[in-house]
Amino acid sequence: MAGRINDEDIAAVRERARIEDVVGSYVMLRNAGGGSMKGLCPFHDESTPSFNVTPSRGLWYCFGACGEGGDVIAFMQKIENLSFTEAVQKLADRVGIQLRISDDGGPRLPAGLRVRLMDAHKATAEFYAEQLATPDALVARQFLAERGFDRAAAEEFGVGFAPRGGRRLAAHLKARGFDEQELITGGLLRRGGYDFFSGRLLWPIRDAGKSVIGFGARRIFDDDRLPAKYINTPETPLYKKSQVLYGLDLARTEIGRSGQAVIVEGYTDVMAAHLSGVRTAVASCGTAFGNDHARVLQRLVGDQGNGEVVFTFDGDAAGQAAALKVFSLDSAFITQTYVAIEPTGLDPCDLRLQHGDAAVRELIGRRVPLYRFVMTNILSRHDLDRADARVDALREAAPLVASVRDAGKVSGYVRELAGWLGMDPDEVRHEINRVASRSSARKPEPKRAGAASEAASSPASPQRRPAADVLPDPHDRTLLTERETAKLIIQVPQFLGDELAGLSTDDFTHPAYGAVLRHAQKAMADLPAGAGGDPFHDWPRRVAAVEDNPWVNSLVVSLAVEPLLTEKPSAAYVVAYTAKLRLLAVSRQIGKIKSRLQRTNPVEDPATYNKTFSELVVLEAQRKQLQNRSLGL
Known part of the structure; x- marks a missing residue:
């Protein structure tokens, strides 16, 4: 789509496309308290949810490995690999807004x-x-x-x-x-x-x-x-057939509730499964089940410890080949993958027709781990009573085990395979390590899922992941007061009053928090005088937009999403907390002054000593005043 989207339309899209609804279409979110919601990050593999959504501010942020964050438009850009304009268009379609486009300064065209x-x-x-x-x-x-x-x-x-x-x-x-x-x-x-x-x-x-x-x-x-x-x-x-699953609209809620997804092979199989009580069944549409499908399901299954993805295959050679192909996707799942095979070769549709609804439910109930099914089929092709056949079986099975990324699982599979083959576990482990080493030397490092996403154009979204040594650790307790103050600056600017102007970047020991203050002070100065309505509407985006700095943008979003230490912030709380921050800064200055006094001889250099001592007296007075303010006195 050429041209520039009308700014009012973009603002309308941000307002009407509720971030919890949009993100919830891709990620199973759960209430996390304090007005926040949590789920597994869709942009990197994780087993513990670190992906936060704050509906009241329309922002999301991952406190995990990827450090991604932004608004609803930035999320759509990232999740669907879209340009800014395309993401706005898709969200506009979702909420029924018809966008106005400016074509090279000409008239706005309906799109x-x-x-x-x-x-x-x-x-x-x-x-x-x-x-x-x-x-x-x-x-x-x-x-x-x-x-x-x-x-x-x-x-x-x-x-x-x-x-x-x-x-x-x-x-x-x-x-x-x-x-x-x-x-x-x-x-x-x-x-x-x-x-x-x-x-x-x-x-x-x-x-x-x-x-x-x-x-x-x-x-x-x-x-x-x-x-x-x-x-x-x-x-x-x-x-886009590689990203579509038939039946997902019906199964999505139940998948999130139960932590189980069942993959069948066709439209009638989905119908049969749902009508039989297996309400988590979906199927790929005109293409093989692939990595994109796996990522969709993993986000919906979520981080439940008993999460399952169950594949149904025919028991014939074609079904076994399909199971082998799916096993190559096993690393895309955090949850356990299973396979359900009907010995008679009936698919769920025919099974329901011949034996009733209960038979379909029992089929899923008889599921076995996908790894065990694939390995059993490999070993069944060899005469394990012969020593040479056992070696051949090990050589064929070793790449299968070596492809598993979870080291804990590999150790268990090694012992299990050794038991099946009647071989020494060290011998089996040696062969698997040999195959793994050869494979890693041959293959390039895989790209992180979603790494090819186009850079976000929204000012609230980082254009690239900030360097780890630039952003402060949110869990660093020595920076707790600095982080909470920065959160107050971003989340409750209406309570800041003169406190914002009274703060200095020198009050922060971490330069990133100082940069946030500098951006906020500039944004405050640029607020239109006498503006009606809420002057702090879209405040986090205003602060981030002061300067095109990806890591400051990322930090602003994380501060906007992270809950405050108090559930009911007030002007008095802000005054007390900013005083606490300045108290720490003054205490650091007092420490430096005292150190300088110790190094100064009052007899040899009385002028310097007296001047330094006067500075100490002033700082001590400031400290006492700030102590009282920090206590609300």
């Missing part, structure tokens, strides 16, 4: 393509659902009935029918005011104006926010010119 595409997909889903009840859809209804799905099930999942003929949807949408080119862009029509889907059973694919973004279609007529059993919406501005 609402994504909103139009969303509306077109919603209208299309409704059209397909209505068509399922027509006489032409008899074969589609029979297909569903033969698989145990009645009308209520079809309505719950929004199943529809794309009529034959090739132009019925096009005519319907054009009559509702949609342009042919935008429908082609959205993957609803083909070049030439023909419907993308024709004569097929349809499943609407929704994002986590329950908006329709694409469709999956099943072949049901023998004379269908497209031989593929399933076809999906092509890649569009809305639909």
